[in-house]
Structure formats: structure tokens, C-alpha cells
Amino acid sequence: MSLYCRIAFRGKSFCCYRLLSTYVTKTRYLFELKEDDDACKKAQQTGTFYLFHSLAPLLQTSEHRYLVPRFSLSELERLLSKFGQNAQRIEDSVLIGCSEQHEAWFALDLGLNSSSSTHASLPKSEMETELKGSFIELRKALFQLNPVDSSLLFTAQSLLHWHDGHQFCSRSGQPTKKNMAGSKRVCPSNKIIYYPQMAPVVITLVSDGTRCLLARQSSFPKGLYSALAGFCDMGESVEEAVRREVAEEVGLELERLQYSASQHWPFPNSSLMIACHATVKPGQTEIQVNLRELEAAAWFSYAEVAAALKRKGTYIQQQNQSFPFSVPPKLAIAHQLIKEWVEKHACSSLPD
Secondary structure, three states, X not given: OOEEEEEEHHHOEEEEEEOOOHHHHHHHHHHHHHHOHHHHHHHHHHOEEEEEEOOEEEEEEEOOEEEOOOEEHHHHHHHHHHOOOOHHHHHHOEEEEEOOOOOEEEEEEOOOOOOOOOOOOOXXXXXXXXXXXXEOOHHHHHHHOOHHHHHHHHHHXXXXXXXHHOOEOOOOOOEOEEOOOOOOEEOOOOOOEEOOOOEEEEEEEEEOOOEEEEEEOOOOOOOEOEOEEEEOOOOOOHHHHXXXXXXXXXXXXEEEEEXXXXXXXXXXXXXXXXXXXXXXXXXXXXXXXXOOOOOEEEEEEHHHHHHHHHOOOOHHHHHHOOOOOEXXXXXXXXXXXXXXXXXXXXXXXXXX
């Protein structure tokens, strides 16, 4: 019964029925929670909560990885009560997803003060002792989390950060009010609705056919090189932004470019990374580094890049071994671009 239609009421009406996929039902459920405050509040009764303090998630150490503890509503209420706060603080939480069984997931920051809340920040060290974990900056913990946890924490931190920075209406100056799910904020005085936003960023792996171009900023770990990246300017298309960034940063003009994939990235203020491959014009490969943007840039051969991808150990372990040249970790979309380039180069080198 994957798809069928039934005529009912003796031809007076035509009703179509089909089983919706798990993905569709899950998506529809999340939409309902975002639009209906009562439904969202009901979902909190059986949902689970991830805790943050000043945008740092609560994590627990297990061998060389971090685990992300989750709490039920009753556990969270007991915790708040122990620290002298009531359950109203839970209304500061934001919806970050749900399971296929429709268990809703929320994130709550106990270190931030909202304009609509009378609750003060809870003491960090005392909470860590109580919860048997540590509130660790997400950027520092990033490469010791599994992909599912990191994706949820990306969403949570981005939403919490956005709400913390948009507590007042830019038109009236009055405090805005968050809906239950945290999918929007509304100014009570003029009814303007504010939705969470991401900044579009293009990230591009440039090739001359046999080599790829990688660059580094002074803030990168020692030896790390990555693809070129930059924010899209107002009014630009993705293609225009890619061409401009490459020209600005390394002084090269592109001949072709191709979209690869996209990724949400929470740093510094929630970005949508739009990843592309690009090829420079033949004979125009001399790099002119813009030192206001980059510390260095260089062409790397297939052998060099392939060797960097094959190194064993976690990203942190590789950094501690101080290799002269390393690429971003698997979690970053720059890694995916580099891997795609290596695989394509390897296939094109095979004999017919």
C-alpha cells in the first residue's frame, strides 16, 4: 500500500491516500512545533534537552571523545529547582530537531540572560559539579564529537547565539518575544517578525588541472592549509562571489567553476558554506597573495595532497605530530572538496 487512490461517497468526492515517508512525517511534525506554541510546549513533556552555558555545550569525557548528555523535562526541572529557579526558565529553550519517533530535541543555555526572562545566569562551576561534565567551547571540542552530535550542537549554538543577539527590535527598540520553538522573534509593538539567518560563504578549491591551490591564515594551526573562502557580498550570485574571492585573495582569474555541496558552519556567527570546484585559465597560475587576507598560498601536487589525506590518527593527533603540511579534518567541507579533487585526479590517471 505504497500509493493508491480511492473513490468514496459514491463519486461525490475523490480522496487520495498515500503513506508518507518517515522523512516527510518528521518534517511536517517539526513544522507544526515551530508554528504552534501549544504543540511545542506539549512536545517538551516527552522531549530531551541539551544544556549550554554561555554558548558552550555540556560535555562528558569518554576516552578520547566527548559524549553529549541529554536530560528529560523532569530532570531539568529538578536541576533548576536545586539552583533556585522555576520551570519557566525552560521557555528560553530552542527546538533543534526530533527523532524519527517524534521525540523532540531542545537546547537551553543556562548562562545567558534573555530580555524576556527574569532569570540570572546559573553558576558554571557548581553546575559542572552537579552534572558531572564540563561546559566546553564548541570550537575546541569539535573534532572529538561524532557527526550526529556535532550537527545538533551546531544548530543549537547557532540558534542560541542568534536569539542572544536579537533581543530588541531594530525598528522600535523594544524587546522582541521568542516563540516557543525559537523559530522566530516578534516585536509586540509593531508585529515585525525576525527569523534566524545564516551568512552565505563561498569556499572554493582552485585547480590548474594537475595541482590544487591551498592557502592558510595566521589563525590556522601550524601547517594547516585549506580551500579559499569568503563571505558573499550583497547583490552577488554564488558564481560572482567565487570569482571575486579568488581574484582578491590570490590574484587569479577563473575559467570554469562547478558547485559541489553545502554545509552549515556555526563559526563565527552561523554561515552557510557553499562549496565549489574551480579551474584557472591556462597559463595564468602565478599566485599573488593578498597579505591582508592570507598568510600564505601555494600549489600542491596530487601526491602531496593524497599523502595528507591518508595520514592516520585523529585530527588532534595529527596536529600534535606537527606535519609540515596538513588538510582540514573530515568534518569540514573543505576536506570533502580536497578529497573529491584527489579522487577525480586518481580516476583520470587510470589507463583506459
